[in-house]
Amino acid sequence: MSEQICSRPARKPDHQNSTSPPRRSRSRQPIRGSAKLIETTRHLMERTIEFIPHPNFDRSDCAEYVESLLNETSDAPHDDAPATAGIAFVTGLVSAARLTVQEERYWFTKMNFLKFRAEQHRRLLDLRHPDQQRVDGIQADLWESQQIRNRIVQANLRLIVALAKKLSHSLETMSELISEGTTPLIRAVELFDVHLGNRFSTYATWAARNQMLRWLKRNRSALEGASRKESPSLESLPDKRPIADAAESERPTSAETVNRLMSTLSERERTIVAARFGLDGQPHSQSLAEIAKQMDLSKERVRQIALASLEKLREYAVNQEGDIVI
Incomplete structure (x- = not known):
C-alpha cells in the first residue's frame, strides 16, 4: 500500500x-x-x-x-x-x-x-x-x-x-x-x-x-411557544361535538376533521404543517431543518409559518365549531 x-x-x-x-x-x-x-x-x-x-x-x-x-x-x-x-x-x-x-x-x-x-x-x-x-x-x-x-x-x-x-x-x-x-x-x-x-x-x-x-x-x-401551542399530532384532534340526535354513522371522522381544517390553509402553510406532523400520506414527520431544505427557507421561517398556521387552525376551529381544541 x-x-x-x-x-x-x-x-x-x-x-x-x-x-x-x-x-x-x-x-x-x-x-x-x-x-x-x-x-x-x-x-x-x-x-x-x-x-x-x-x-x-x-x-x-x-x-x-x-x-x-x-x-x-x-x-x-x-x-x-x-x-x-x-x-x-x-x-x-x-x-x-x-x-x-x-x-x-x-x-x-x-x-x-x-x-x-x-x-x-x-x-x-x-x-x-x-x-x-x-x-x-x-x-x-x-x-x-x-x-x-x-x-x-x-x-x-x-x-x-x-x-x-x-x-x-x-x-x-x-x-x-x-x-x-x-x-x-x-x-x-x-x-x-x-x-x-x-x-x-x-x-x-x-x-x-x-x-x-x-x-x-x-x-x-419560539421553542417555549411551540411547547405550549403545538399538539403531538393534528390527527389526534378530539371530536367533541354533541351527538344527541345524530346517527353514529353521520359523525365526521378525525381524518375528515383534519382535512376540513387543513383546507383553510394556503398551499405553503398546508405543505409545512403536513410535513411537520406527517399528514397527507407522508410516512413520518419531518424536522424543521428537512422542511427548510426542501422549501428553500430558513428553519426559523418554517417554524414561524408552522406556528402561525396552527394558530390559524385553532381560530377557525373555534369560530366554526366552538368546542374543537387544537
Missing part, C-alpha cells in the same frame, strides 16, 4: 520528461483529451485543496512515515461506553468506537497528507495537455481523505449527542441540537492540527457547544 501511495508524488510531470518537446513548440499544439477530462481538469485547476500542513509532508518517504503511525494504534484501548443509554433514536449515532490518541494521530495525519498530495498534483495540471492518470490520482486521494473525514466524524458524534442531551429538555430539541452541532464538528475535523498535542474532543466541544448555545438563544422564545 505504501509503495502505491508514493508512486504518484515521485513521478515527474509530463512536461519534465526528457522525451517531451520543448514547452514553446508544445504550446502551439491543440488540446488533447476527452471533453469530460478537460472539464474535470478545469474544475480541479479552479479550486484550492485545503489541508493542515506538517513538515514531514515534504519528506520523500512521507507515505511510509504516515503508514508507520498505524502500528501505534493496535494495542490502544477503546472507550466504547454509550453516551446516551436508553435513548433509542440516537443509538446509531454513537455506534462507532471513540478514537484513541494514537488513532487520532494516524487518521488526521493521513487525511491531511492525502489532501497535501492531491494539492501538489493539482498545481501541475495543464489544461493544454490534460493528464488522465494525474486527474485520477487527485480524485482518488480526495475521495479517500473524505472517507477518513467521515470516519472521524462518526467516531465523535457521541460528543455531539452528549452535548445536546445536556442542553435540551425534550427529544425534539435534542434532535435539532444534534443537527446544529454536526456542522461545526465536520468543520472542526477539517481544521484540527493533531500535531499540536491536543485531543480533538477538546477542540470540537468548544465549536459545537457555542453553535448549540447560539441556536438555543435564537429559538428559546
Whole structure:
C-alpha cells in the first residue's frame, strides 16, 4: 500500500520528461483529451485543496512515515461506553468506537497528507495537455481523505449527542441540537492540527457547544411557544361535538376533521404543517431543518409559518365549531 501511495508524488510531470518537446513548440499544439477530462481538469485547476500542513509532508518517504503511525494504534484501548443509554433514536449515532490518541494521530495525519498530495498534483495540471492518470490520482486521494473525514466524524458524534442531551429538555430539541452541532464538528475535523498535542474532543466541544448555545438563544422564545401551542399530532384532534340526535354513522371522522381544517390553509402553510406532523400520506414527520431544505427557507421561517398556521387552525376551529381544541 505504501509503495502505491508514493508512486504518484515521485513521478515527474509530463512536461519534465526528457522525451517531451520543448514547452514553446508544445504550446502551439491543440488540446488533447476527452471533453469530460478537460472539464474535470478545469474544475480541479479552479479550486484550492485545503489541508493542515506538517513538515514531514515534504519528506520523500512521507507515505511510509504516515503508514508507520498505524502500528501505534493496535494495542490502544477503546472507550466504547454509550453516551446516551436508553435513548433509542440516537443509538446509531454513537455506534462507532471513540478514537484513541494514537488513532487520532494516524487518521488526521493521513487525511491531511492525502489532501497535501492531491494539492501538489493539482498545481501541475495543464489544461493544454490534460493528464488522465494525474486527474485520477487527485480524485482518488480526495475521495479517500473524505472517507477518513467521515470516519472521524462518526467516531465523535457521541460528543455531539452528549452535548445536546445536556442542553435540551425534550427529544425534539435534542434532535435539532444534534443537527446544529454536526456542522461545526465536520468543520472542526477539517481544521484540527493533531500535531499540536491536543485531543480533538477538546477542540470540537468548544465549536459545537457555542453553535448549540447560539441556536438555543435564537429559538428559546419560539421553542417555549411551540411547547405550549403545538399538539403531538393534528390527527389526534378530539371530536367533541354533541351527538344527541345524530346517527353514529353521520359523525365526521378525525381524518375528515383534519382535512376540513387543513383546507383553510394556503398551499405553503398546508405543505409545512403536513410535513411537520406527517399528514397527507407522508410516512413520518419531518424536522424543521428537512422542511427548510426542501422549501428553500430558513428553519426559523418554517417554524414561524408552522406556528402561525396552527394558530390559524385553532381560530377557525373555534369560530366554526366552538368546542374543537387544537
